[in-house]
Amino acid sequence: MTIPDNYSCVHAIPSLDDYMRLRRESGLTPRDALAAEAGLPNSFVAVVIAHEGETVGMGRVIGDGGLFFQVVDIAVLPAHQGKGLGKAIMRALMDRLAQSIAAAAYVSLIADGEARHLYAAHGFAPVAPKSISMA
Numbered sequence: 001m002t003i004p005d006n007y008s009c010v011h012a013i014p015s016l017d018d019y020m021r022l023r024r025e026s027g028l029t030p031r032d033a034l035a036a037e038a039g040l041p042n043s044f045v046a047v048v049i050a051h052e053g054e055t056v057g058m059g060r061v062i063g064d065g066g067l068f069f070q071v072v073d074i075a076v077l078p079a080h081q082g083k084g085l086g087k088a089i090m091r092a093l094m095d096r097l098a099q100s101i102a103a104a105a106y107v108s109l110i111a112d113g114e115a116r117h118l119y120a121a122h123g124f125a126p127v128a129p130k131s132i133s134m135a
């Protein structure tokens with residue numbers, strides 16, 4: 001599935017302002033700006049979705065470059081949801097990851113609510129009850 005013509009999906013780290021705005025407006029827990037400023041440049045893979053000059057979606061993978069990776073910050077602004085953008089973000093992240101890490105690397109994520117269906121389509125499966133996520 002491709003995304004609508006007036007959207008573009010590119011490999012790029014979101015700007016600090018876009019990151020803070022997308023987290024807030026998509027309903028994710030807002031993050032501290034100083035922490036975001038320090039963390040964003042260390043993204044292993046990052047994707048943004050642009051629409052008419054505005055960033056409307058994002059996703060990142062963080063990790064140590066070899067052993068462990070985590071999918072984070074998957075977000076699409078509410079007005080742009082349901083158009084395949086979340087799938088495009090995941091596809092772009094997973095394609096780049098497949099090119100750059102060993103098959104034995106451990107890639108995990110924490111799925112909020114219905115987003116688990118999006119992740120299941122990319123091969124992610126619950127680890128409970130053998131393991132539970134803790135934070």
Ligand SMILES: CC(C)(COP(=O)(O)OP(=O)(O)OC[C@H]1O[C@@H](n2cnc3c(N)ncnc32)[C@H](O)[C@@H]1OP(=O)(O)O)[C@@H](O)C(=O)NCCC(=O)NCCS
Binds near residue numbers: 086110
């Ligand atoms: C999750 C999110 C990124 C999905 O973005 P999107 O552009 O709407 O997703 P898409 O249109 O590409 O596809 C949605 C797919 O994900 C799943 N999905 C995501 N949210 C869903 C919901 N609320 N209800 C049902 N399915 C949902 C479905 O499998 C769906 O596929 P389908 O249309 O073939 O059934 C978006 O809803 C969002 O930003 N939510 C708020 C932030 C958030 O919860 N992020 C995830 C944190 S783990």
